[in-house]
Structures are given as C-alpha cells and as structure tokens.
Amino acid sequence: MIQKLLFFALLxxxxxxxxQVTGLVTDADNNSLPYVNVYVxxxxxxxxxxxxxxxQLQLDKPGTYTLVFQFLGFTKxxxxxxxxxxxxxxxxxxxxxxxxxxxxxxxxxxxxxDRIIRAVIAKKSQILEKKNAYTADFxxxxxxxxxxxxxxxxxxxxxxxxxxxxxxxxGIVYLSETLSKIAVRKPDDFKETITASKVSGDDNGFSFNxxxxxxxxFYDNTLExxxxxxxxxxxxxxxxxxxxxxxxxxxxxxLINKITVSPKRENDRIFRGTLYIVEDDWQLYGVDLTTNxxxxxxxxxxxxxxxxxxxxxxxxxxxxxxxxxIDFSFKMLGFGGNGRFTAVYSNYNFNxxxxxxxxxxxxxSFKPEANKKDSVFWQLARPVPLTLEERNDYTFKDSLxxxxxxxxxxxxxxxxxxxxxxxxxxxxxxxxxxxxRWRLSYEGPITTINFNTVQGFNAFAxxxxxxxxxxxxxxxxxxxxxNYGLDDExxxxxxxxAKRFNRTSRSVLSLTGGIKAQQFNAEEPITRLGNSFSxxxxxxxxIKLYDLEFVRLAYSEELVNGxxxxxxxxxxxxxxxxxxxxxxxxxxxxGYTSNNPLAPDDFNTAAFNKHSLAKLNLQAVIHFDQxxxxxxxxxxxxxxxxxxxxxxxxxxAFAGSDKQxxxxxxxxxxxxxxxxxxxxxxxxxxxxxxxxxxxxxxFVDYQHFNGNRTYLNFRDTRLTGFNNMPYYEYSTRxxxxxxxxxxxxxxFILGKIPGIRALNLNLIGGxxxxxxxxxxxxxxxxxxxxxxxxxxxxxxxxxxxxxFFGGGSEQAVVLGFKLSTN
Numbered sequence: 020m021i022q023k024l025l026f027f028a029l030l031x032x033x034x035x036x037x038x039q040v041t042g043l044v045t046d047a048d049n050n051s052l053p054y055v056n057v058y059v060x061x062x063x064x065x066x067x068x069x070x071x072x073x074x075q076l077q078l079d080k081p082g083t084y085t086l087v088f089q090f091l092g093f094t095k096x097x098x099x100x101x102x103x104x105x106x107x108x109x110x111x112x113x114x115x116x117x118x119x120x121x122x123x124x125x126x127x128x129x130x131x132x133d134r135i136i137r138a139v140i141a142k143k144s145q146i147l148e149k150k151n152a153y154t155a156d157f158x159x160x161x162x163x164x165x166x167x168x169x170x171x172x173x174x175x176x177x178x179x180x181x182x183x184x185x186x187x188x189x190g191i192v193y194l195s196e197t198l199s200k201i202a203v204r205k206p207d208d209f210k211e212t213i214t215a216s217k218v219s220g221d222d223n224g225f226s227f228n229x230x231x232x233x234x235x236x237f238y239d240n241t242l243e244x245x246x247x248x249x250x251x252x253x254x255x256x257x258x259x260x261x262x263x264x265x266x267x268x269x270x271x272x273x274l275i276n277k278i279t280v281s282p283k284r285e286n287d288r289i290f291r292g293t294l295y296i297v298e299d300d301w302q303l304y305g306v307d308l309t310t311n312x313x314x315x316x317x318x319x320x321x322x323x324x325x326x327x328x329x330x331x332x333x334x335x336x337x338x339x340x341x342x343x344x345i346d347f348s349f350k351m352l353g354f355g356g357n358g359r360f361t362a363v364y365s366n367y368n369f370n371x372x373x374x375x376x377x378x379x380x381x382x383x384s385f386k387p388e389a390n391k392k393d394s395v396f397w398q399l400a401r402p403v404p405l406t407l408e409e410r411n412d413y414t415f416k417d418s419l420x421x422x423x424x425x426x427x428x429x430x431x432x433x434x435x436x437x438x439x440x441x442x443x444x445x446x447x448x449x450x451x452x453x454x455x456r457w458r459l460s461y462e463g464p465i466t467t468i469n470f471n472t473v474q475g476f477n478a479f480a481x482x483x484x485x486x487x488x489x490x491x492x493x494x495x496x497x498x499x500x501x502n503y504g505l506d507d508e509x510x511x512x513x514x515x516x517a518k519r520f521n522r523t524s525r526s527v528l529s530l531t532g533g534i535k536a537q538q539f540n541a542e543e544p545i546t547r548l549g550n551s552f553s554x555x556x557x558x559x560x561x562i563k564l565y566d567l568e569f570v571r572l573a574y575s576e577e578l579v580n581g582x583x584x585x586x587x588x589x590x591x592x593x594x595x596x597x598x599x600x601x602x603x604x605x606x607x608x609x610g611y612t613s614n615n616p617l618a619p620d621d622f623n624t625a626a627f628n629k630h631s632l633a634k635l636n637l638q639a640v641i642h643f644d645q646x647x648x649x650x651x652x653x654x655x656x657x658x659x660x661x662x663x664x665x666x667x668x669x670x671x672a673f674a675g676s677d678k679q680x681x682x683x684x685x686x687x688x689x690x691x692x693x694x695x696x697x698x699x700x701x702x703x704x705x706x707x708x709x710x711x712x713x714x715x716x717x718f719v720d721y722q723h724f725n726g727n728r729t730y731l732n733f734r735d736t737r738l739t740g741f742n743n744m745p746y747y748e749y750s751t752r753x754x755x756x757x758x759x760x761x762x763x764x765x766x767f768i769l770g771k772i773p774g775i776r777a778l779n780l781n782l783i784g785g786x787x788x789x790x791x792x793x794x795x796x797x798x799x800x801x802x803x804x805x806x807x808x809x810x811x812x813x814x815x816x817x818x819x820x821x822x823f824f825g826g827g828s829e830q831a832v833v834l835g836f837k838l839s840t841n
Contacts, residue, residue: 040076040102041404042109044068044088052090052113054344054361056328060085060097063366065330066402067342070359075404078102089328091295091305092116095270118266118277132262132278136294138301139252143238146302149337152204154371157211158363158402159228162409163193165356182220182419183412188354191412194219195226198400202371207661208378213385215392215400220416225390225650229383233343233362235325237294237306241696244323245315246765248288249697251280251308259289267298273331274298280308286776288314288697288766290325302338303329312349313779316765318811319351332367339367351811363402380580382657383648390651429453457486462500469547472560472598472611474536475506490652494519502535506599511535511566522653524577532570536596539563539616539626539747540723544740549729554611555604561728561746563616565627565719566594577654581645587636590674593719595625616747617718627717632675638668663691666706672720679715682752684708684722690738699765699781704738709754721750724757724789732818732835737761741787742801742820743831753792761785763805781805783816797824801833 044055051072058065059076068074078084081103088096093113100109165180168188183192198215202208209231216226235242240253249259265277276296282289292308306327312320324346329338341364348357392400405413422428430453437450447463464478471477481500487493499514513533520526538545545562553559571589578584598614612619615626643662648655666688675681686708693701708722725740726749732742738759764782769775783805788798803818816835822828 039106040078040086040100040109041106042074042111044072044074044090044111044113046093046113047115049112052093054326054342055088055090055093055113056330056342058087058089058330058341060087061333065341065363065365067361067363069404069406070408071406073404073406075401077399077402078105081105087330088113089330091293091307091326091328094268116268116277118268120264120266130262130264132264132276133257135264135276135278135296135298135301136252136256136262139296139303140254140256142301143252146337147205147238149335149369150205150339152371152373153367153369154200154202155364155368156366157199157201157230158197158365159199159226159230159233159360160196160403161193161226161228161358161360162191163356163358165189165192165354167354169352169354182416182423191219191408192356193358194409194412194416195228196397196401197226197228199230201230202373202377204373204378209382210378211383213383213389215396216385216390217392217397218390219413220420225385225652228360229648230362231382233345233360235327235343235345237303237308237325237327243694244310245317246288247694247697247699248290248310248314251290251294252303259283259287265293273300273304275304284771284776286313286766286779287770290314292324297338300336300338303327304338305329312811316779316781316806316813318813319349320347321350321355322346322348332369335369337369339369340364361403365402380644380646381649382646385649385651426454456489457484459484467547470551470555470602471536471547471562471564472554472600473507473562473564473596473614474504474509475600475602477502477504492522492652500533504536504599506602507596524654525583526576527574529573530571531573534566534568536564537567539565539719539721539750540725542723542725544725544727544734544736544746545729546733549731549733553729555602558603558605558607558609558611559728560598560611563614563626563747564596566596568592568594580647581642583640583642585636585638585640588634589636590631590633592629592631593627593717594629595627597625598622616750627719630676630680630717632672632680635671635673636668637670638666641665641667663689665689672716677715680717680720682713682716682720683711684713684720686722692738697765698767699763701762702738702760704759705757707754707756710752713752716752718750721752722755723747723750727833730831730833732833737785741789741797741799741822742818742833743799743822743829744787744789744797749789749791749794749797751791751793755792756790758788759785760787761801779806779813783818795825797822799823803833803835 044052046052053068053070053072055068056065057067057074057076066074066076083099083101085097085099088111090113092115094116096111096113098109098111100107165184166189168184180192183190195218197213199211199213202210211230218226237250237252239250241247241249250256251260259282261281261283263279265279267274267276276298278294278296280290280292280294282291290308290310294303295305297304306325309322309324311322312318315323326344327340328342330341331338343362345360349355433451433453439448445463445465447461449458449460451458460483462479462481464480467479469477479500479502481498483496483498485494485496496517499512502511511534513535515529515531517527517529550562553561569589569591571587573585573587575583575585596614598611601611613622615621615624617626618624642656642660642664644660646657646659648657668686670684672680672682686706688704688706690704695701724744725736726744726746727740727742728745738761762784766781768782769780781804783803785801788796790796799820799822801818801820803816805816806813807815807817814836818833818835820831820833
C-alpha cells in the first residue's frame with residue numbers, strides 16, 4: 020500500500036512538472052535578480068523570481084507563449100517560446116535600463132517632474148474608479164530572520180524560537196505562505212478566502228499573511244504603517260516632496276518616466292525613492308520607495324522598503340499591480356534581523372458580478388483543510404519558487420516538529436524549565452507539563468511589595484493551575500492569592516475558577532470569592548506602586564480602602580458578531596478600615612489624611628457602616644459593523660469600524676442588610692478613535708448614567724471617576740479618566756455626564772517646525788469634563804508631548820494640565836508612560 024502511495028505521489032509530481040517553465044534571471048554581471056516579474060503576455064498568468072533569482076511558471080499545455088520579464092531599473096524583455104516538452108528551462112539576462120531626456124519635453128520655466136506628478140494626481144480618481152470592484156488570486160509569503168538574539172529578553176527565556184536559531188543565535192524564525200481568492204468593492208467591502216496555508220514547523224498552523232493587511236496603494240493620500248504616511252501622489256504631496264525627472268525609457272510604444280522623490284523635511288511622515296510613471300497614461304509603472312522607523316514611530320525599525328510592479332491591461336487601459344515586496348530590517352538591544360513579505364496578484368477580473376451576500380462582516384475565512392496541503396500541491400500552486408534557505412527551513416522544522424511534539428522531548432524541555440533555584444520562594448516558580456498541557460505556578464511576594472497607611476507594608480503571594488487543549492480553544496484555570504499586611508496584621512485570601520469554552524464566541528464562566536482590601540473605586544485608578552512612592556516619599560496617601568468579603572459568579576459571551584454580553588451575580592459584605600501606621604521616609608510638616616475619602620481630616624469616623632447586599636450586573640458592548648477574521652481555531656475581531664462602540668450597563672443591588680442599600684443604576688458610553696490621515700488620531704468618549712432609589716446607599720456604591728493626584732499616569736486613561744482631578748471629590752449617587760476628547764497630531768504640527776521636528780515628537784491636545792448634580796462642572800485642558808524618551812525607547816509623554824472647578828483653577832504637569840503607539 021505504501022509503495023502504491025509513493026508511486027502515485029511521484030506520478031502526480033511528474034504531472035505538475037509537465038507544464039512548468041523554470042529558469043534563472045540575472046544581470047549582465049551574472050548576479051541573480053530577486054523578485055523579477057515574469058508573466059505571459061496578454062494573459063493573467065504570472066509570477067516573480069524568488070530571493071535567489073529563480074522562477075517557475077505553470078502553463079496550461081504545450082504551445083507558443085510570449086514571456087515578459089519586467090524589473091525596475093532594467094529593460095523589460097519579451098521572449099517567445101514554443102515548449103513541447105516539460106520542464107522547460109529558460110534562463111534570462113536583463114540589461115540595465117537606459118534613461119534619457121531626449122524624448123522629454125523640457126520647459127526651462129518649470130520642473131518637468133512636477134508636470135508629470137500633477138497629471139497623475141489629476142487622473143487618480145479615474146484610475147481608482149476602474150479599480151473600484153474586482154476579484155483576483157493572491158499569493159503571499161512572509162519570512163523573518165533574527166541575528167544575534169539574546170538568550171533572555173527582559174528576564175524571559177527566549178529559547179531557540181521554534182528551532183529557528185542556530186549556534187550563533189541567528190536564523191529564520193518565521194516562514195509562511197498563503198494562497199487565497201480576494202473580492203473587493205470599494206470603499207468598504209472586502210472578502211478573502213484562504214484556500215491554502217502553510218507555516219514552517221507547524222502542520223496545524225495558519226498563516227497570518229492577509230491580502231487586506233498587505234494592501235498598500237500609493238494612489239491613496241496616506242498609507243497606514245503604524246501611523247499615516249503621506250503618499251508622493253497625495254493631493255497635497257507638493258507640501259511634502261520635491262521631484263526630479265531622471266530620464267525616460269521606452270517599452271514598446273509606452274514612454275516610462277523615472278522620477279526621484281525626496282522629502283522637503285527630513286522628519287515628516289514621508290517616503291523617499293523612485294516612481295516610474297507612464298507618459299500620457301499618467302499611471303504607475305513601478306514604485307521603489309523607502310521609509311524608516313522614525314517616520315512610522317517604531318524606533319527599532321531601521322529600514323522599510325516598498326517595491327510595486329504593474330502590468331498593462333489593454334482592455335481597461337489600466338496598469339494593474341502584479342507584485343509587491345515589503346522589505347524591513349530592525350535592531351534593538353544589540354540584536355536585530357530582517358525580513359520580507361512578498362505578494363503576487365493574478366487573474367484579475369475588474370467586471371465582477373457579485374452575488375448578494377458576497378460581502379459580509381467576515382473579511383477572511385479558511386477553506387476546509389487549507390492547512391493540510393502537501394508538498395505536491397504547493398509545488399504545483401506556489402507561483403514563486405522557494406529559495407534553498409527556505410526549502411531547508413521547511414525541511415528542518417517540519418522534521419523537528421515531530422520530534423518536539425513527542426513526549427520525551429517535551430519532558431526534557433520541561434526538566435530544564437522546571438529547575439528550582441534558591442531565589443524561587445521569593446521571586447516565583449512555575450512547573451509545567453507540556454505534553455499533558457498544564458502548568459502550576461507560584462507567585463512570589465518580592466515583586467508585589469507595596470505600602471499603604473491601612474495595611475502598612477504588604478505583599479501578595481499566590482498559586483495558580485492552568486490547563487489548555489491542544490488547539491488552545493478551551494482553557495481552565497484555578498488560582499488563589501494571599502495578601503498580608505504587617506501593620507494591620509491581617510491575612511486576606513481570594514480565589515478564582517474560570518473556564519473558557521471556545522475562542523469563537525469567547526464564552527467564559529468564572530467564580531471568584533474571598534476577602535480583600537478594596538479601593539472605593541473598583542476600577543482602581545491608583546496603582547499600588549504609585550501610591551507607595553507618593554505615600555512614603557511625599558506623604559500623599561491617596562489610596563482609600565475597605566474590607567470586601569464577596570462571592571461572584573460571572574459569564575460573558577459574544578452572542579452574535581459585534582454584541583458582547585456579560586452578566587455577574589454576587590454577594591458582598593463591606594466593612595470599614597482605618598489607618599494603622601504613620602510611617603514615612605521623610606517627615607514633612609503635614610500629616611497623612613484619614614482613610615475616609617469623605618472626611619480626610621476625620622480619623623475616627625468611617626465613610627460607611629458595615630453592611631451586606633447582593634448585586635446583579637448586566638452589560639452589553641455593541642461594536643457596530645464589526646468586521647472579523649474567521650480562523651479554524653478562533654474568531655479575531657478587527658478594530659476598524661467607522662462607527663463608535665456603544666457600552667450599556669445596568670446594576671441592581673438587592674437583599675441589602677438594610678433596604679436603604681438597595682438601588683438601581685443604569686449607564687451608557689459611546690467611544691471611538693478616528694484616523695484623520697496624516698493629521699493624526701481623534702479619540703472621544705461620552706458617558707453618562709443615573710441612579711434610582713439611591714438616597715441612602717453606601718459610599719462604596721457611588722459612581723466614582725478615574726482621577727489622578729500623583730502627577731504620574733502609568734495607566735492608559737486617555738478616554739477613561741482625568742489627569743488632575745481629585746479621586747473622590749466628585750463621586751455621585753445622582754445623574755452624571757462625562758466627556759473625554761483627545762487629539763494626537765502625530766507630527767502634523769511639530770513635524771513642520773525646523774529643529775523641533777528632528778525630535779520626532781507628537782503634539783497632543785485634549786479636553787475632559789464632568790458634570791454632576793451635586794457639583795459645578797469640572798473641566799481640564801491638557802496639552803502634551805508624546806513619543807518622548809532616549810534612543811529607541813520612546814514610551815513617555817508629558818502633559819501640561821489646567822483644570823477649572825467651582826470658580827477656581829489649578830495647574831499640573833503629568834508624566835505618562837505608554838506601550839501603545841496611539
């Protein structure tokens with residue numbers, strides 16, 4: 020039986036080679052040319068050479084064909100072939116293009132390059148209209164290489180990154196391919212169906228190479244690459260670029276202009292390089308543009324290059340993109356690497372007859388068994404042949420995978436990972452059984468030590484157990500955590516059990532309970548670390564705590580796409596707490612405030628009386644027009660809707676130890692972040708709510724707001740909090756309305772100021788306001804600088820804040836820390 024299967028495989032492989040044209044493309048010095056476009060003239064069939072300059076082209080049958088070899092910087096070559104036997108080998112040598120100004124009409128009073136660029140800009144709407152709707156075949160390959168990788172990164176073991184690193188800590192760490200069918204209807208409709216997916220070293224893996232994420236068009240005014248970059252063909256491009264006509268060359272009856280693109284200001288969000296533009300057609304023939312990490316505000320990216328090639332469609336009088344290469348390199352903390360994403364487009368149809376239901380909110384899906392295609396299939400279907408390096412990587416990692424999935428190997432890795440050290444009792448320890456897919460972890464107290472005036476110095480320690488299925492669709496966890504305070508001499512214990520049922524609707528059931536010292540504002544706007552510093556150094560004890568004994572049962576699920584529902588039922592007993600220490604590092608001439616947020620100078624009266632109640636919380640999060648990608652192992656929502664997100668919630672307190680503690684609260688929030696092209700990102704959040712039957716409720720149940728009095732902001736509260744508002748002064752049991760608006764100009768303003776633009780800073784402006792029935796409105800304005808830091812570490816922002824309240828005002832400077840790029 021095995022021999023029959025092998026014979027059949029060889030027979031099928033020989034069939035795939037029957038109509039294959041292969042070869043090597045070089046320059047005049049015999050250097051191989053990577054990513055040369057190779058296609059059949061007057062047909063939709065095409066490919067590119069790989070990184071080693073070799074190509075393979077699948078033909079339908081023997082016959083006469085004209086092959087076209089096209090590469091930026093070289094003269095296009097057409098070769099007629101008449102293969103009768105396959106494989107047919109055709110090696111080609113390309114000559115450098117020779118540009119000349121002889122055929123160009125030059126006006127001494129104007130820049131000829133400007134005339135050409137203006138003509139393209141004027142014709143953009145016609146070009147884009149022809150590309151308004153189409154279908155196509157799409158192929159993508161992505162590869163990442165790492166050089167001199169450290170063994171640890173920020174204290175975490177890196178390992179060999181899936182077998183990609185050799186003895187020098189270098190090698191391929193990611194290699195994948197996709198074949199898909201795409202359908203596009205501008206401006207908003209997109210659908211990609213992946214028919215084949217391959218990931219090196221994971222025969223169950225699914226590539227994340229997506230046609231939608233790979234789509235970059237320089238006809239658009241801006242291109243989003245972490246931030247918005249201005250295209251050299253943008254409507255306002257002359258504000259950002261200068262152009263120089265290097266010359267022109269002919270391809271048949273078409274005259275191709277070669278134009279150098281240079282930025283007017285070095286630190287704008289721009290590109291540099293070369294555009295190839297067809298005279299009279301005023302369309303792109305090719306693109307060879309680069310940018311860097313400073314422009315996209317990812318400092319460790321050193322180089323980012325885009326190469327696009329286009330082919331003429333005589334029926335539509337349209338130059339269509341047939342290939343795209345994105346090259347990049349990076350360097351950080353002594354190690355770096357590079358990579359490339361290659362895309363090939365073929366079989367365009369610009370007059371599609373879309374059926375009703377073609378486009379839904381699902382923008383990507385996989386055909387069944389898309390990741391189970393064998394090497395014979397890929398040999399036939401892959402338009403760009405593998406390089407020797409890539410073939411070796413597939414061979415090595417595919418063989419390594421079987422070994423690494425075995426029990427002996429996983430046990431051997433675990434035996435190293437699970438070694439116990441003398442520092443583990445205070446730092447933490449984890450024991451893992453990879454083969455059976457479970458982990459037991461211990462959280463050490465040393466990293467959680469903090470200080471507050473209720474508990475004094477205190478720390479946390481915990482145990483947790485986690486298990487998961489092979490595909491990670493389901494997961495189960497049990498955890499327990501202990502917290503002990505030295506001054507109040509109290510041990511508090513909490514626990515949690517949770518089960519995730521799938522990664523499609525993300526349904527999660529959890530049970531939590533125990534006793535803990537809880538901030539009055541359950542969102543905990545004051546970090547333990549920040550409060551420890553402000554308390555011990557500046558004698559500002561901002562955290563106010565109470566004892567919470569509780570048990571809660573919660574469930575959440577995405578009921579339908581875009582509608583996330585959650586419910587929580589719990590029982591709580593609350594007890595007041597008081598300060599137990601006045602310890603400080605510096606004895607200022609003022610004392611601590613009390614633990615009563617309503618009376619900071621009253622150390623004997625509690626903010627509330629001990630009581631208990633039950634609570635039911637319901638919440639719906641609605642993402643209008645939410646688009647998503649469907650992977651076989653889960654659903655991934657995309658944050659690209661043009662509509663805001665609506666959050667609606669209700670809280671019902673009942674069965675209180677006294678009926679005065681029962682109440683109802685409803686609230687809603689509308690939130691969105693809008694990209695305004697190269698002018699930055701505008702974010703806003705409007706929220707409000709009201710209480711019913713809340714005259715006698717506990718201060719714990721008031722609506723609290725995320726204030727800040729530490730002059731530090733290590734939480735991302737741009738649209739959920741205030742920079743300088745007191746924590747509890749505006750808490751309410753009545754109606755409230757909260758507004759947050761902030762705009763990050765992303766270099767639009769500072770990038771135009773000489774000297775300052777070299778710092779690559781972002782100007783940020785915002786307004787935040789709160790209205791309640793009890794108080795006059797609180798409003799603060801902030802003006803800040805983002806992307807601050809040293810070298811490649813720019814994680815800080817600094818804001819000047821001016822707040823207005825009840826006829827008074829206050830000013831502050833707040834230092835923030837962020838990991839996101841918005």
